[in-house]
Amino acid sequence: MVLVALLLLLFGTVTVICTGPSPTARDVFVTTVMETSAAKFLARMYYSEEEIESIQKKNAVREAGEVTEVSPSFQFEQGSADKDEIELVEVSGATFKGRMMIVHDPSRIKVAAAPSFGLDKEGLRIEEFVENTGAVAGINGGGFVDTGGMGRGGEPLGLVIQDSKLLHGGLNETSTVIGFDQDDRLIVGKLTGQQALDMGLRDAVAFGPVFIVNGKAAEISGSGGGLNPRTVIGQRADGAVLLLVIDGRQPSSLGASYKDCIEVMLEFGAINAGNLDGGSSSMMIYQGEVVNVCASLYGSRRLPTAFVVM
Structure with a gap:
């Protein structure tokens, strides 16, 4: 019975987040579970793949598109700490x-x-x-x-x-x-x-x-x-x-x-x-x-x- 109660609480909470008035809470939830291997289904219970994709695009990372620059004369700056530390x-x-x-x-x-x-x-x-x-x-x-x-x-x-x-x-x-x-x-x-x-x-x-x-x-x-x-x-x-x-x-x-x-x-x-x-x-x-x-x-x-x- 305790397990059933916990599951009902979980899905109740998810429902409130996904259908509630806060787009921010919704976006955090969707982007969080879509990064997991096992819990993606929680977002898919409430949203279509197109809706999920739209949310992810609005909450994404835009990389610089560069690779670390390396020059033949490269040297690290002088540090103050013991190298073994x-x-x-x-x-x-x-x-x-x-x-x-x-x-x-x-x-x-x-x-x-x-x-x-x-x-x-x-x-x-x-x-x-x-x-x-x-x-x-x-x-x-x-x-x-x-x-x-x-x-x-x-x-x-x-x-x-x-x-x-x-x-x-x-x-x-x-x-x-x-x-x-x-x-x-x-x-x-x-x-x-x-x-x-x-x-x-x-x-x-x-x-x-x-x-x-x-x-x-x-x-x-x-x-x-x-x-x-x-x-x-x-x-x-x-x-x-x-x-x-x-x-x-x-x-x-x-x-x-x-x-x-x-x-x-x-x-x-x-x-x-x-x-x-x-x-x-x-x-x-x-x-x-x-x-x-x-x-x-x-x-x-x-x-x-x-x-x-x-």
């Missing part, structure tokens, strides 16, 4: 709480990948990526096939580059790439597999959108992605890498919008930043401990890739 800082906003990890040596950031990819394969949990690589920290990486929220984490979406080798994605296939080159600079933007290799990317995954490129923030309209758990990676001018994980789908932290994430990254000095897979995949581990609250009811999810800190 790792900082863990709490962040918060009106609707979210999370953690920012600052890794002052960018050469320590690597992509960890599952042993093999495929729809019939299983990915690894963040804890396993960290343990298998002997890393001190890790966050989730790129996207993966996750039909109905039941994906096994074995098939990435887009390219995966590890140790300068293209593990997944075609040479002529374009992805929104987020990764590091041989000079440990964070590269973000749309690239083919061949372009990514030609730029010397050593470790990269695919997801998006790009939040900041060459110091320019993406333009966000409306609720921009809704309120969800988020994982974002960025880099400062001094080379320090910013790893942000936002908790979501909890009473104490509903989640962050794209705009929220951009504001946090800019506050911490990011000049390039990209959105990684989020939702129930969002997780951060540091020194053997999970330091955020995972939105998944079943604990950490199986994933094809992760960013680890060696």
Whole structure:
């Protein structure tokens, strides 16, 4: 009876949001659930695909359309912190709480990948990526096939580059790439597999959108992605890498919008930043401990890739 009551309360609340007088509440709800793998049906119960598409277009991100600029004479600005230092800082906003990890040596950031990819394969949990690589920290990486929220984490979406080798994605296939080159600079933007290799990317995954490129923030309209758990990676001018994980789908932290994430990254000095897979995949581990609250009811999810800190 308790379960039935909770379900009735849930659908009653959704009905009020979707049919009530507030377009803002409606837009936040639709953009939020349409970013999930399993809850899209809640929006489709009340709106047609055309109506959903219209709402999403009004509440979207407009990327700069650039790729991180790299020059032969590139050098990071002089930083004041010890290169071996790792900082863990709490962040918060009106609707979210999370953690920012600052890794002052960018050469320590690597992509960890599952042993093999495929729809019939299983990915690894963040804890396993960290343990298998002997890393001190890790966050989730790129996207993966996750039909109905039941994906096994074995098939990435887009390219995966590890140790300068293209593990997944075609040479002529374009992805929104987020990764590091041989000079440990964070590269973000749309690239083919061949372009990514030609730029010397050593470790990269695919997801998006790009939040900041060459110091320019993406333009966000409306609720921009809704309120969800988020994982974002960025880099400062001094080379320090910013790893942000936002908790979501909890009473104490509903989640962050794209705009929220951009504001946090800019506050911490990011000049390039990209959105990684989020939702129930969002997780951060540091020194053997999970330091955020995972939105998944079943604990950490199986994933094809992760960013680890060696």
